[in-house]
Amino acid sequence: MVVPFTVALYTLAEARAINPAQKNRSRAFILKEVMSLKTITFSMTTPLIDEYRKKASFDVNTLRNIIDGEEFVEAKPQEDFAKALAAIDALETFDQGTAARYFLHANVFGSAVRSLGTDRHAETLRQTEQNEIxxxxxxxxxxxxxxxxxxxxxxxxxxxxxxxxxxxxxxxxxxxxxxxxxxxxxxxxxxxxxxxxxxxxxxxxxxxxxxxxxxxxxxxxxxxxxxxxxxxxxxxxxxxxxxxxxxxxxxxxxxxxxxxxxxxxxxxxxxxSEKQSVTLGTLSVGRMGIIMKGANACILATTIALRYSVARQEMPVFEYPLQQYRLIPYLCGGFIIKIFQKRFQNHFVEYMWRVMSGEKSEELAEMSKEIHALSAAAKPVATWMGIEALGEARRACGGHGFLTCSRLNDLRESFDPSQTYEGENNMILQQSSNIIFAKLKEPHTRTPMGTMNYLLDTPKQFSGFSNCIVEDVLSAYKYLIRHLVKTSMRDYEKLKTTGKDSFTIRNEIQVHRAHTLSIAYGEHAIIQWGLEFVRDIAEQKSKQVMQRVLSLYSLFVLDKHLATLYISGYCSGPEFGDGIRSSLRLTCASLAPDAIGLVDVLAPPDFILGSSLGAEDGRAYDRLMEVFLKHENESPPFQKDLANFLAQRSNNNSKL
Ligand SMILES: Cc1cc2nc3c(=O)[nH]c(=O)nc-3n(C[C@H](O)[C@H](O)[C@H](O)COP(=O)(O)OP(=O)(O)OC[C@H]3O[C@@H](n4cnc5c(N)ncnc54)[C@H](O)[C@@H]3O)c2cc1C
Structure with a gap:
């Protein structure tokens, strides 16, 4: 069973209670369709896209269940909360507005009352949960x-x-x-x-x-x-x-x-400052949900653009290596960020459960800080990738990508503010680095979720590639993070001697230092958890394709740090950079035959995707024509005036 969609019932019923009909699309219809997802079959009407489907090295249904199945939401005792988040994930692929309204009411408002209030707010909480307010x-x-x-x-x-x-x-x-x-x-x-x-x-x-x-x-x-x-x-x-x-x-x-x-x-x-951090800590709930928006943006973007690319004849544009390189890494981003977010959400649900049970331990306080640091780093990493994916997908679909019926521009606009709300991305990265710096002052950096455990290690310089490229990428990240910690702290100390206050100093060490540190910390955690997830996959074909998906995501994000890695002294000469880039090209090419199968694993059904270019049957041209024909209006009144004007011009000119 596919969790996010089957549990949409829960959210849709709730969301409809608080959301007036803003759109013509019927949510009852979606619900009916959503429930039939379990038995989804492909309509197999276009030979071209089906030829690409046949190339997949794995079974789509098996991998879908591994990535999106019920066993993936582990937080059993707190099932309702986990289900509500999963349902919002499903809902927002259809309409971010409805999802946002429900999320703001139940999760942002509700969580703030739950985590910042006490027994005297129990009635408000009950009314919130029952949608009485x-x-x-x-x-x-x-x-x-x-x-x-x-x-x-x-x-x-x-x-x-x-x-x-x-x-x-x-x-x-x-x-x-x-x-x-x-x-x-x-x-x-x-x-x-x-x-x-x-x-x-x-x-x-x-x-x-x-x-x-x-x-x-x-x-x-x-x-x-x-x-x-x-x-x-x-x-x-x-x-x-x-x-x-x-x-x-x-x-x-x-x-x-x-x-x-x-x-x-x-x-x-x-x-x-302790009170401030507890008060604003409630924003972590929102941020964690927004990480999934990054994954969804990547998935929707690449579903539309990759399906269109294989339908784009004569030779499908998909066959151009550059087209593959522009899209497949974002598809991998969709998978890996989704995997990361689900695990993070499980941790978070456990954390909330312990808080609500009245636990007051040092470990829980540590966990609160780690959740804050990780959500403040992963939200920017995920949402920036999602917005990039939508822009690239729009361009990858050429002119037709610009049409409203492609849905790509609409999606880009709808996802765009995820970079700003619940903490502007650039700003919250500061919170993440501040927590890392504070952690480094402690005798050890072990944390409940383990995302900072390595911070005090002394990472080694590059001395050659191993047989696991993801491990190689993680080693490079550890070095990069250590370098960024050292340079940020060095600059911090230097600025302190000038008598500047700590607010000013923190702002002055962002560029090329603390800002990049937080991004690298977030990416490292995403890759590390991706690696642990893929290692646990038992079914071999799914495991093999997911190893390549993870490799491509890891190489793609590390590539952006090559300059800093060279500056840091991690490597010298062309071996490391060339190695990373050739692995990037090779892994991308190796995933090309699997790309349409991978899209099918995470793509929502057509009525939710809502794109003429990205429909699962691959009949992009027929669907475009359906749209074109809808606009074949009666002759507009101005045509008569135009004809008269042209005739007059022609008469005048012939007299000259
Ligand atoms: C669609 C949408 C929905 C929203 N929903 C809600 C809601 O429900 N409730 C709510 O309370 N708010 C909501 N917001 C507001 C949102 O949280 C704020 O827009 C966000 O926190 C950024 O604040 P700001 O707009 O004042 O930007 P500013 O703080 O003015 O920032 C402007 C720019 O300056 C940069 N900047 C600011 N300070 C620094 C610094 N120290 N160093 C470097 N750069 C800096 C920022 O990075 C940003 O790029 C929503 C916003 C949007 C777009």
Missing amino acids: VGCFCLTEVSHGSNTQKMQTTATFDKGEFVFHTPNIGAIKCWAGNLSHSATHAVVFAQLHTEGRCQGLHSFVIQVRDMKTMKPLPGIAIGDMGEKPGDWNGVENGWMKFDHHRAPLWTLLNKGCDVTPEGKYVTSFKSQ
Whole structure:
């Protein structure tokens, strides 16, 4: 059974409850089709694409079950959470807007209340889970997004209540999905003022609309931010302005801190930064989900472009090695990022389970930091690859790729903001490197998920290739990461002597240093977990093809670091660089016969893919003609005027 699609029922039912029909496509229809996926068969109507199917060295159904099967979602005790995430994964290949709305309500709003609140928020949580209320998440303000410390909305203790206020235009909350028309409740981040001083950024869960009239409560103004491209138009990204809005004390999400009825601030956090990192740690949930968007973007892009490439006659353009090189690595990226995200999600579900069970161990605190570092590194790595894949796929389909019916431009627009929300990619990479630097000050770097275990090792320089190219790639990454840690820290220490503050110094060591370090850390973890997954595959043909899929992904991402590897002294002379690049070309060519089979493993059914170029029967031209013929309108009125104008011009010219 294929987990993500069969469990779509769960999400679709839930999502429909909170999402007004934004589109004409019927979700009930999708659901019916989705449920029939278990018995999916190919229609075999075009000899050309079927010839390519026959070239696959593995069985598509077997590999599909290995990659996407039920056994892949291991988190049995927390099945509902895992299923909900899997269902969102399925849903967003069809419509990111609906998926985002549901995710924001159930996972971002819900998780914030669950992880930052306490028993007194149990009723809000129950209402969220039962869809009795609709939630949104309000962090960003008009003049501040990435720099969360500078948020200006205030929540001031006054006579046993909090008074929420927006001091200026720049402090208006904005971008919150679900807010414009639907949200009844919001998690709001505001500077908490009590005992005559600001206690820093805190989170609150407040009601924002009357449940019956759906009008904003007194002291709250809400509006919509206007049109956006792609699926995001239906997401209701809204703005909210407070004018001395009063809310009860229990609205403070009070894990680790509270305000007494007398207005006294109490906290068990040792420092502001500890509190800040716990408060914002809730964003990891969103980031983890967004990693899957990177995989989905790669899968949708290459499904469309590779199927079209084999249909593009006379000689299919697929046969050009450059065309293969432009697409197959992204297909491999789709597989490997998906594998990584599923494992990460299993860890995360386990972590959440332990937190909810009340565990307070040092190991759990370590895990929280590691989840934060890894999600902040892997989200940029995955989403950048996904957006690149969609751009390359659009170009690889030539002019027809530009047509709306290819869906590639729509997809690119819809996936684009994944680079920005839940932490702008470049910004959150800083969080990842900061955690790595802090970890390096400890006596050992062993971590619960094992992604930092190697940080204190002394990696060796390149001395020749082994018989496992992925291991070779991992060795190069370890050296690269060590080099980037050393150079970043060296520059940090140097800048410290100039008297600059740590915020400035951290910003100044990003280019070619900490920024690249976080990317390399994320890529290393993705490859390492991919290797462990592939090693465990028992069925030989699937294992062999997945070894090549992993090799190609690993070589493709490492290739981008060659210059830094040479600068670092890891290698000299052409052997290493030539070796990596020739392996890259050879592995890509070796995967060409398997490419269409691999696409079939992860491709959604046609009605979800929604592309004339990428349909599974390979009849791209017939489908294009269907679209062309739909636009064969009655003659437009201006044609008559045009004919008159042309006749007049011709008369005038003949008189000259
Ligand atoms: C479709 C969409 C949905 C969203 N949904 C929500 C939501 O539901 N709730 C919510 O609260 N927010 C939401 N957001 C807002 C989003 O989280 C912010 O846009 C994001 O955090 C970036 O903040 P910003 O837009 O203020 O950019 P800025 O912080 O102004 O950044 C602008 C640019 O400057 C760079 N920059 C900033 N600081 C630094 C630095 N120190 N060093 C180097 N470069 C820097 C950034 O990398 C970025 O490229 C959404 C955004 C989008 C596009």
